Amino acid sequence: MSDVSQLQKVLDRIDAEFDNSLERLFALLRIKSISADPAFAADCRAAADHLCKDIATLGFASEVRPTDGHPAILAKSNSGRAGKRPHVLFYGHYDVQPVDPLNLWHRPPFDPLVTNHADGRKIIVARGAEDDKGQLMTFVEACRAWKAVTGSLPLDVTIIIEGEEEVGSKNFVPFLEKNKQDLKADFALVCDTGMWDPNTPAITTSLRGLVYDEVKIKAANRDLHSGIFGGGAQNPIRVLTRILGSIFDEEGRITIPGFYDGVKDLPADILAQWQKLNLTPETFLKPIGLSIPAGEKDRLLIEQISSRPTCDVNGIVGGYTGEGSKTVIPAEASAKISFRLVEGQDPDRIRKAFRDYVTARLPGDCRVEFTEHSNAPAVALDWNMKPLAAAGRALTEEWGKEAVLMGSGASIPIVADFKRTLGLDTVLVGFGLDDDNIHSPNEKYDLRSFHKGIRSWARILASLAEQPR
């Protein structure tokens, strides 16, 4: 049987088995593996156990391995031909984001369903439908089809799935260090990114970094009555809004001293390529109800969202936030703030610059506390990496459209961690769409993303196997 007809049998098998693939994804989606909330620790463990067992059915040597947080799954394909053919390390995460505000969901977030999008697309709706359960299962199902048809995989595969990606993977890097021996591979594959648009596949070649900090400002030793103390006592919400409100200037630039140090303009050829992609507010912002790019006024929208560093306040709270009114001056107010970094920015320096900025603006009688949540540098991959070309060819075949090499505005810190701890380059392929509502109510994954995602990985595995090592 030729390699081509073998691949065709695998693709046919994927089509024939698709309902079962979907049922296996649903079983995983029903597990409430919210990593941020300690109340769901047992669910995280259950998701790890479930995936471990499922992957074992493919003939992988599969184990749940402890970390200092939620456990990870480590599975090896055991071909008995180690070292004789390419070996890939596939990465995904089984943990999901919290579901609040729950009242905005149209159905229970952990009760997955295939339904119709307003525009007629079939979609899978559930927390994690895309990020990252749906995405990681495209790879698992592709392996399953190869094993079912040929009894083996085209190359050696190690699968590592973690449970703390959504909370900064704090315990995962030490885990990588400790399990280095078991994680040897030629390069890594990650399925946690998106397509260029619903018809155009993409390989992500740069990722923004992420510095996430929490700032709490405290003034009086207790909540105060604003009638008695108003005018005389400092109000931490006033201080917090004043400081955060000054972070952007009129041109949309971030005013923190040193923030743009080391940030380079795009090379002219890439800028020209991006200009041709013609990302307009009409296509990118209109679906979310907006029309005006909110970043630096002298930059293209595509630069604002992928090659320029940003700052967002992701959460703020202080004082009385219930129904009606309360005349209180609160004792404290806090905010969660994140910075997306690009190549050339050092996370530690950015965090320090932000903290210095806040501290310098703190009036007397106020104290500030900071809590670190994430700390990852940007990643720029080598656009000429060989596996990247192989993956690109496979994607182009599956989707009938040239795969785009693109920069992503998001952060996947594990890519830098793989390079640093394991010395591995990463190929980032994923099938998410901009309207998937990840991290939001009503998260979805297009049924087509899931189906053609599985087919894409089946092709990529074959294509990578053909690569000279």
Place this chain on the structure above:
Amino acid sequence: MSDVSQLQKVLDRIDAEFDNSLERLFALLRIKSISADPAFAADCRAAADHLCKDIATLGFASEVRPTDGHPAILAKSNSGRAGKRPHVLFYGHYDVQPVDPLNLWHRPPFDPLVTNHADGRKIIVARGAEDDKGQLMTFVEACRAWKAVTGSLPLDVTIIIEGEEEVGSKNFVPFLEKNKQDLKADFALVCDTGMWDPNTPAITTSLRGLVYDEVKIKAANRDLHSGIFGGGAQNPIRVLTRILGSIFDEEGRITIPGFYDGVKDLPADILAQWQKLNLTPETFLKPIGLSIPAGEKDRLLIEQISSRPTCDVNGIVGGYTGEGSKTVIPAEASAKISFRLVEGQDPDRIRKAFRDYVTARLPGDCRVEFTEHSNAPAVALDWNMKPLAAAGRALTEEWGKEAVLMGSGASIPIVADFKRTLGLDTVLVGFGLDDDNIHSPNEKYDLRSFHKGIRSWARILASLAEQPR
């Protein structure tokens, strides 16, 4: 029996009966009459029923009367001598503030207890211990003692107690209009204010007004992932903090155009009198852990908190506020903002000026919604009003220190409502202290305030009865 010896018997009775007075206050404090939260509507009703029955035991014709919100209690002393002697209308409110943040309370807020303050004072701890259950019960218990000793009251008394003071008394003014006939009196008494200090009684002769608005800023049609959309999509928290952060200038002045229109400086003689009171950061701010007056830099602290208008953000919320981190750009962010007004400021104009200020600073793609919570002008009473002198004499006798006529930074909108709807002037006497934690966790009322408060009202009733009408 002379009037003097009669009063002494009443005061003796108060001392002898004090444990029972306290038990009756506790019974009221155990009722969770939080007016802001619809979940406690039945508790509000229960508080009204309880008070109505208790006041009926004094021989008052007492009824619970409906309003369009929580009900009110209307009780008349029925002396049969109507029109022949002074008639006072006493006002209090049975509703209390919400109790959050509950984790900062040292004990359950609706389980009252007498305990020792750190400095040795005996205090009653519970939500409403001062505001306003403790305060209103000082008057009820004074009436009870007069009835017990003499079989009657020194003057005619109508008691009106409402259940929506803490949520802006929206339904109370229409109630006053509707019940005008039953509320006729010569003047009003209100017990919802404080002492000058723990040893110095006070009558409040000016009150700041209150404009309370809620502002909600909306941008995208859903929460967004800050990696995918960060830099390109508008963030409502960024907009809200930018607008609120600009409300104060470096001198602590409010920058909203027209805000200070009509605000007058204090008359020189009053300013001189206030300077003599020597309110220092050491005495006023140190107990709450602060040291620097936060208001207009060119004003005395006592002006900042009582005769100058202010602005406070009482609450702010947007995005993810739970444990850990979430990389979200929220669809909306909101804040509760209040302004304390002084004589010369028009609440409607101030509200409009604030809303115009926000709207003018709103970037494209953002919408704003406002919700009105309170709207009350400042009140300045006539310092030469006769009942005020009579009350002052009684207070001076009870406390052994000259009663101070003072301005309050707080707002009691009912005082303006009484003037407008019933044509009544109000005498404001209360026994609260600055460290009572009203509207905060661990609200308390000094046992001495409760005890000497009852005695004070017993004296005031006698003193007012002696006034020529």
